[in-house]
Amino acid sequence: MAATVAPIADDAVNERDLRLGWTHAALARWRELGAPHAAGRVSRLDRGWSTVMVSMDEPLLRMRNIGADVAVGDFVVVTDDGEKVQEVLPRRSAFVRRASFEGNRAEAHTIAANIDVVMLLHALTSPPNQRRLERELVLAWDSGARPVVVLTKTDLVDDPGPAVASLQDVAPGVDVRVASGITGEGVEALRQYADGNATIALLGASGVGKSTLLNSLVGHQRQVTAVVREGDQRGRHTTTASELVRLPGNGWLIDTPGVRAVSLWSSGRGIERAFADVFELMDHCRFRDCKHEQEPECAVSAAIEAGALDPKRLESMKRLVAEEAVLEEEQRAQEKAQDRRGVRKVRPKP
Numbered sequence: 001m002a003a004t005v006a007p008i009a010d011d012a013v014n015e016r017d018l019r020l021g022w023t024h025a026a027l028a029r030w031r032e033l034g035a036p037h038a039a040g041r042v043s044r045l046d047r048g049w050s051t052v053m054v055s056m057d058e059p060l061l062r063m064r065n066i067g068a069d070v071a072v073g074d075f076v077v078v079t080d081d082g083e084k085v086q087e088v089l090p091r092r093s094a095f096v097r098r099a100s101f102e103g104n105r106a107e108a109h110t111i112a113a114n115i116d117v118v119m120l121l122h123a124l125t126s127p128p129n130q131r132r133l134e135r136e137l138v139l140a141w142d143s144g145a146r147p148v149v150v151l152t153k154t155d156l157v158d159d160p161g162p163a164v165a166s167l168q169d170v171a172p173g174v175d176v177r178v179a180s181g182i183t184g185e186g187v188e189a190l191r192q193y194a195d196g197n198a199t200i201a202l203l204g205a206s207g208v209g210k211s212t213l214l215n216s217l218v219g220h221q222r223q224v225t226a227v228v229r230e231g232d233q234r235g236r237h238t239t240t241a242s243e244l245v246r247l248p249g250n251g252w253l254i255d256t257p258g259v260r261a262v263s264l265w266s267s268g269r270g271i272e273r274a275f276a277d278v279f280e281l282m283d284h285c286r287f288r289d290c291k292h293e294q295e296p297e298c299a300v301s302a303a304i305e306a307g308a309l310d311p312k313r314l315e316s317m318k319r320l321v322a323e324e325a326v327l328e329e330e331q332r333a334q335e336k337a338q339d340r341r342g343v344r345k346v347r348p349k350p
């Protein structure tokens with residue numbers, strides 16, 4: 001199934017370059033602001049600076065994002081003097097993770113905004129990492145976009161089958177694809193996810209081949225890539241800024257810098273979606289507050305017993321639920337503190 005992107009009404013056609021992927025909510029707010037010309041989509045983010053595409057035929061604008069929480073893919077309005085981002089327009093979706101741990105402050109880091117599809121890349125040259133994928137899927141489902149798993153570097157392995165099966169096991173209802181950005185195998189099949197001018201974010205650890213896949217999809221060396229370390233297949237953090245790139249004909253790709261750790265920032269119903277198989281079993285436990293430990297008539301324990309559910313998956317889910325609870329506690333405490341100082345910042349809601 002291809003991504004579905006709601007078409008924008010004709011009356012907007014002359015106002016804005018809809019090829020940028022404008023959303024209804026962003027357009028509505030832009031009109032409220034008096035339809036300023038200097039408004040567009042953030043195509044690149046460097047420390048403190050945004051690059052904004054006003055249309056596909058005009059030069060890019062470069063400005064400061066002082067005080068604005070901007071992500072690549074955002075629609076923004078620029079100040080009259082053209083110097084900075086005045087306002088980030090409402091997002092349809094956003095992939096958000098917890099920023100690197102600094103002290104114990106809970107801070108969000110938005111990796112990409114207004115995305116339709118999140119491609120989670122894992123390289124077939126490393127053992128399949130179910131636990132990492134589970135985390136990524138929670139974040140992906142919470143983003144409001146649709147996750148797709150892409151196993152890269154298929155040209156380097158004899159049989160991708162076991163890795164596909166292993167990751168599909170922890171990705172219920174999610175497409176798991178195999179591709180090579182070098183030989184092009186499987187790449188055409190990924191194009192369908194851009195149907196309807198959709199925006200696809202490429203996410204994954206450094207060195208898994210995000211930029212290589214992007215180059216293959218756009219058909220030329222748009223992004224710089226670099227070899228991984230021989231011993232452990234680790235990348236070199238070659239891509240340092242997120243970037244929005246046009247796909248030939250239709251759709252957008254967002255290349256992102258590789259991240260080592262994926263920390264939750266929730267929450268909506270990401271865990272429920274990512275662990276849909278476990279939740280389905282839980283519905284059949286005798287007790288509503290079943291902890292799935294020693295309780296009688298526990299459907300989850302029965303499934304583990306029968307070999308239908310990996311106990312590691314249950315453990316993993318419990319760990320993520322606990323992590324989310326701690327995070328929510330931190331967020332509440334922080335909001336309270338901000339309320340007291342009267343400087344409550346509104347957390348962006350995807």
Ligand SMILES: Nc1nc2c(ncn2[C@@H]2O[C@H](COP(=O)(O)OP(=O)(O)OP(=O)(O)O)[C@@H](O)[C@H]2O)c(=O)[nH]1
Pocket residue numbers: 152153154155156179180181182183204205206207208209210211212213224225226227228235236237238239240256257258259
């Ligand atoms: N054989 C083969 N090599 C690949 C494939 N995809 C990527 N590579 C190689 O893996 C290395 C890392 O690829 P990149 O595309 O730079 O990885 P990345 O995910 O963008 O890494 P960061 O920018 O550091 O996050 C490069 O040497 C690529 O040529 C593939 O499908 N097959």
Ligand SMILES: [Mg+2]
Pocket residue numbers: 210211212223224225238239255256257258
């Ligand atoms: Mg890269």
Ligand SMILES: [Zn+2]
Pocket residue numbers: 282285286290291292293295297298299300301
């Ligand atoms: Zn149970």
